[in-house]
Amino acid sequence: PARCFQLFPYAPARCFLSFAGPAGLTAAYEAKRLGHSVRLFEKAEKPGGNLYYASLAPNKQVYGNWMNWLIAQVAKCGVEIKTNTCVTPDMLKQNTPDAVILATGGEKIVPKIPGMDLPHVCDAWQILDGTEASGKNVAVIGGGLIGMETADFLRDKGASITLVEMLPRSPVGRMAAHGYFLHQRLRDGQCRFCFDTRLEAIENGAIRVISQEKTETLSPVDQVVIAVGMKPRDELKKALVDQVIPHVIVGDARQVRRIIEATEEGARAAWEL
Template sequence: FDAVEIHGAHGYLVNQFMSPFSNKRIDQYGGTILNRARFALEIIANIRSKVGSDFPLIYRMSVNEFVEGGLTTEDSKVISMLLENAGIDLIHASNGVYASTETIIPPTAVGHAWSANISEELKKVVSIPVIAVGRINDPLIAESVLRSKQADMISMGRGSLADPHLPNKAQAGQFDDIIRCIGCLQGCIQRNAQQLPIKCLVNPMTGHESERQITPASREKKVFIIGGGIAGMEAAIVAAQRGHKVEIFEKNSRLGGQWVLAAIPPTKEELGSFTVWQVNQLNKLGVIVHLNTDLTLEMIRDNQPDSVIIATGASPFVPNIPGKELGHVLTANDILQGSAQAGKRVVVIGGGLVGSETAAHLANHGHDVSIIEMNSDIFVGTPSATKHYLMKDLQHHNVAILTNTQVKEIHSDAVVVDNNGQLQTLAAIDNVVMAIGSRPVSFSVEELEQHVSEIVTIGDAQKVRKAMEAVEEGYLAGLTL
């Protein structure tokens, strides 16, 4: 190895000794900063005695733990001086412990390079280099931090999972080819917390580097893809990379499908960077895109494709609630795509991620919003850090959240609900927004089989799930044609 990093951050053992939040000892390892640092300093001395004076030692620390009674930036400035005197060559300035886990691996709701001002504080008191980390997923942002002298080096964890070739692409000036981390946390920290292998929503190669290789196809095929969402585009990219002649047929006026809408709510705009990357790759690979076009059986008969990939996605599901047909009842898609404007007071039915983010979107634009969810909690299954910041946003905008509540009737200006067995009327309502879920958009496979020998259904067209599964299925479809 070229260096050793001591993990003295994030609430693990070395950090537990260092922090007054966790260290309640009253012997020589507790109480004062010098005593609490003793454990780490003894480890450093032990390692240094074995690797020699010229081998680089890095110390990763939680500069600010963001918990009551925890380490602050001022505390860690003192600790960083002790570390330098002890022979540490480089300080890796992270933040947070498990009680403030949303600051360790922050989601897209947190600004880029959010803690660079914290690493800058350490640089004021030490002469050794300092590493900045935290929502730095773009080489230009990294360069800005370095030029601002807020750090001497940049650490990218999730940025490297999304695209391990990021440094080489940046060095070559190929910025449009970089797959950027979108801060979704779904494939990395959420799966890690579940003790599952790491994946990445925007890069299906991550975690499968030794088993998935894009190799030239044995023969060129004509491939038609029905639907230009993220699953269909991923299939097109991989199929084209393998040498197939690919065409996408998208019924709407732009590519991206529901993923475009997912990037509309506040703090979610970075999701759009993945769509931009996919479209850019399609252009580079010469994939033919037909917008505002429904692929018909006649077109298939005339063009005789070898393979058809069905990626028609999903459409909103509207439950059979009395009053659902009233004109003021909308879907979350209507709101997010701007095809309908809501009035002042809005009730959102459904507290999943789509409903909650649509509620946040409306609340951020000045609407009075209530969420009705039949389960005991909202956005179940969402990564905890994502949930933390979304809940904070909803609370800040006074969004009313009614859990264990079911909608019984919708009237022209009111909604009748059953809250734990008690009927209740929410009056003076301008609009009702449905965000119950989605259903696959079907395509007649039986008729297609008469004209095409190879048919694959992917993404929500097969079964409504999350984007990570859709992208992976698109990737595998392109890989196996």
């Protein structure tokens, strides 16, 4: 599920933080450290944003350790994270914050493809958190980092993987160690890579794809995992503009990128309050 953090500093500035992912947590800590009154809200049951899901992939437990450390730092400095709470336009009107740091993160891209409603279709997040069990013959749709890491997770569970990606080659580079070993593990696990290939339809026991202008049916497929990426989540922006509340959009809510950009933008937003 998507996460929502809001930072509401009340003295000397009243600041709301929306969502508690890497950007929101960093902004909350820095704003509090600088003497602002901070209120931090999270839509989900626990903080961490999509960093939580990233930490569930093979060999990425260190991400979870860092996330837990950051959450502890925020709590230690006196900021309460109000979970299961999403900031609404009415909340903004009632609280009239001096500033809002919008760190609402990204949301899943759901492609409009025939067969998406079939029972054997799920998304990468459901696989990683165990909501959906691994299938035996799995088609992973999307060859970016989310898709590659989910395929690696499924490989670790013993699944046979077919990875479908529209681009002519994987967006995950091999120059960094993580990308290099990710590609190596999938190759060693006999993962079938289908690049320059577009998913046309999902069927019972198969998927229909288009590659080099030719339609092909890939089977057997008993599970289809959608991992085509994320897009910015910034639905509060209109309310902030309409209510003339100073605000900054940071992290994936601004543009889906790496953790380092999210944390830097969160910190800078707090420093500039």
